[in-house]
Amino acid sequence: MTGPVLRAENVSKSFGPTPALRGADLALAAGEVLAVMGPSGSGKSTLLHCLAGILRPDSGEVWYDGHRLDQLPESARSRLRRDEFGFVFQFGQLVPELPVLDNVMLPLLLAGQSRRSARESAAALLDQLELSGLEGRRPGELSGGQSQRVAVARALVARPRVVFADEPTGSLDSLTGERVLELLVDSAREHGASVVLITHDARVASYADREVVVRDGRVTALEPA
Numbered sequence: 001m002t003g004p005v006l007r008a009e010n011v012s013k014s015f016g017p018t019p020a021l022r023g024a025d026l027a028l029a030a031g032e033v034l035a036v037m038g039p040s041g042s043g044k045s046t047l048l049h050c051l052a053g054i055l056r057p058d059s060g061e062v063w064y065d066g067h068r069l070d071q072l073p074e075s076a077r078s079r080l081r082r083d084e085f086g087f088v089f090q091f092g093q094l095v096p097e098l099p100v101l102d103n104v105m106l107p108l109l110l111a112g113q114s115r116r117s118a119r120e121s122a123a124a125l126l127d128q129l130e131l132s133g134l135e136g137r138r139p140g141e142l143s144g145g146q147s148q149r150v151a152v153a154r155a156l157v158a159r160p161r162v163v164f165a166d167e168p169t170g171s172l173d174s175l176t177g178e179r180v181l182e183l184l185v186d187s188a189r190e191h192g193a194s195v196v197l198i199t200h201d202a203r204v205a206s207y208a209d210r211e212v213v214v215r216d217g218r219v220t221a222l223e224p225a
């Protein structure tokens with residue numbers, strides 16, 4: 001059995017006098033879809049940012065693929081985020097000037113792929129996310145659900161090992177949100193990516209393999225209902 005792909009151990013992080021994480025522990029298995037729930041302000045986004053190498057914890061350890069992620073210099077963490085991780089946030093992550101297809105090609109072009117192969121991969125993923133026909137639109141010409149599916153395509157196109165999603169359906173109505181989520185989880189599973197999914201919606205969490213709750217900066221397993 002292989003160990004976790006990503007692990008936080010006793011991670012603490014404060015913003016000035018405000019403690020956001022107080023000894024958080026979490027392990028994510030390869031291919032696992034993990035839902036992270038918990039009250040507003042409990043530390044969910046801070047935990048995600050520490051796991052993804054966006055923030056450096058004040059203390060504790062973050063391990064990715066057998067290496068101390070928190071000890072890497074910013075340049076190496078930034079490379080890791082580009083090459084191994086995918087991100088879906090609630091709003092505003094697409095480049096407004098670029099058509100949908102180019103938005104999705106972007107991570108591949110940044111990674112040095114040819115335009116031709118980037119275009120093929122992006123088009124295939126757009127098709128999988130039920131976005132065929134919208135390749136030439138600008139983000140401003142999309143519905144909220146379409147936009148988020150484009151964001152999912154962009155997060156997955158470079159075949160990341162871990163996808164971090166922070167309230168990816170928070171701005172959508174529940175039906176649209178569920179479909180986006182279903183497509184996110186299905187596509188991630190198909191590509192063998194692990195997913196860390198922050199959500200307030202208990203129904204959303206039912207797409208996950210496991211749920212944890214963040215309370216007062218610590219991670220606890222979900223209490224049975």
Ligand SMILES: Nc1ncnc2c1ncn2[C@@H]1O[C@H](COP(=O)(O)OP(=O)(O)OP(=O)(O)O)[C@@H](O)[C@H]1O
Binds near residue numbers: 041043044045046047
């Ligand atoms: N950049 C920051 N500067 C100052 N305080 C911050 C910052 N980011 C988070 N905090 C504080 O840290 C605590 C945890 O915030 P965090 O965003 O991680 O919570 P959350 O569980 O994701 O909340 P929500 O569900 O409302 O998004 C909160 O008290 C918040 O106000």
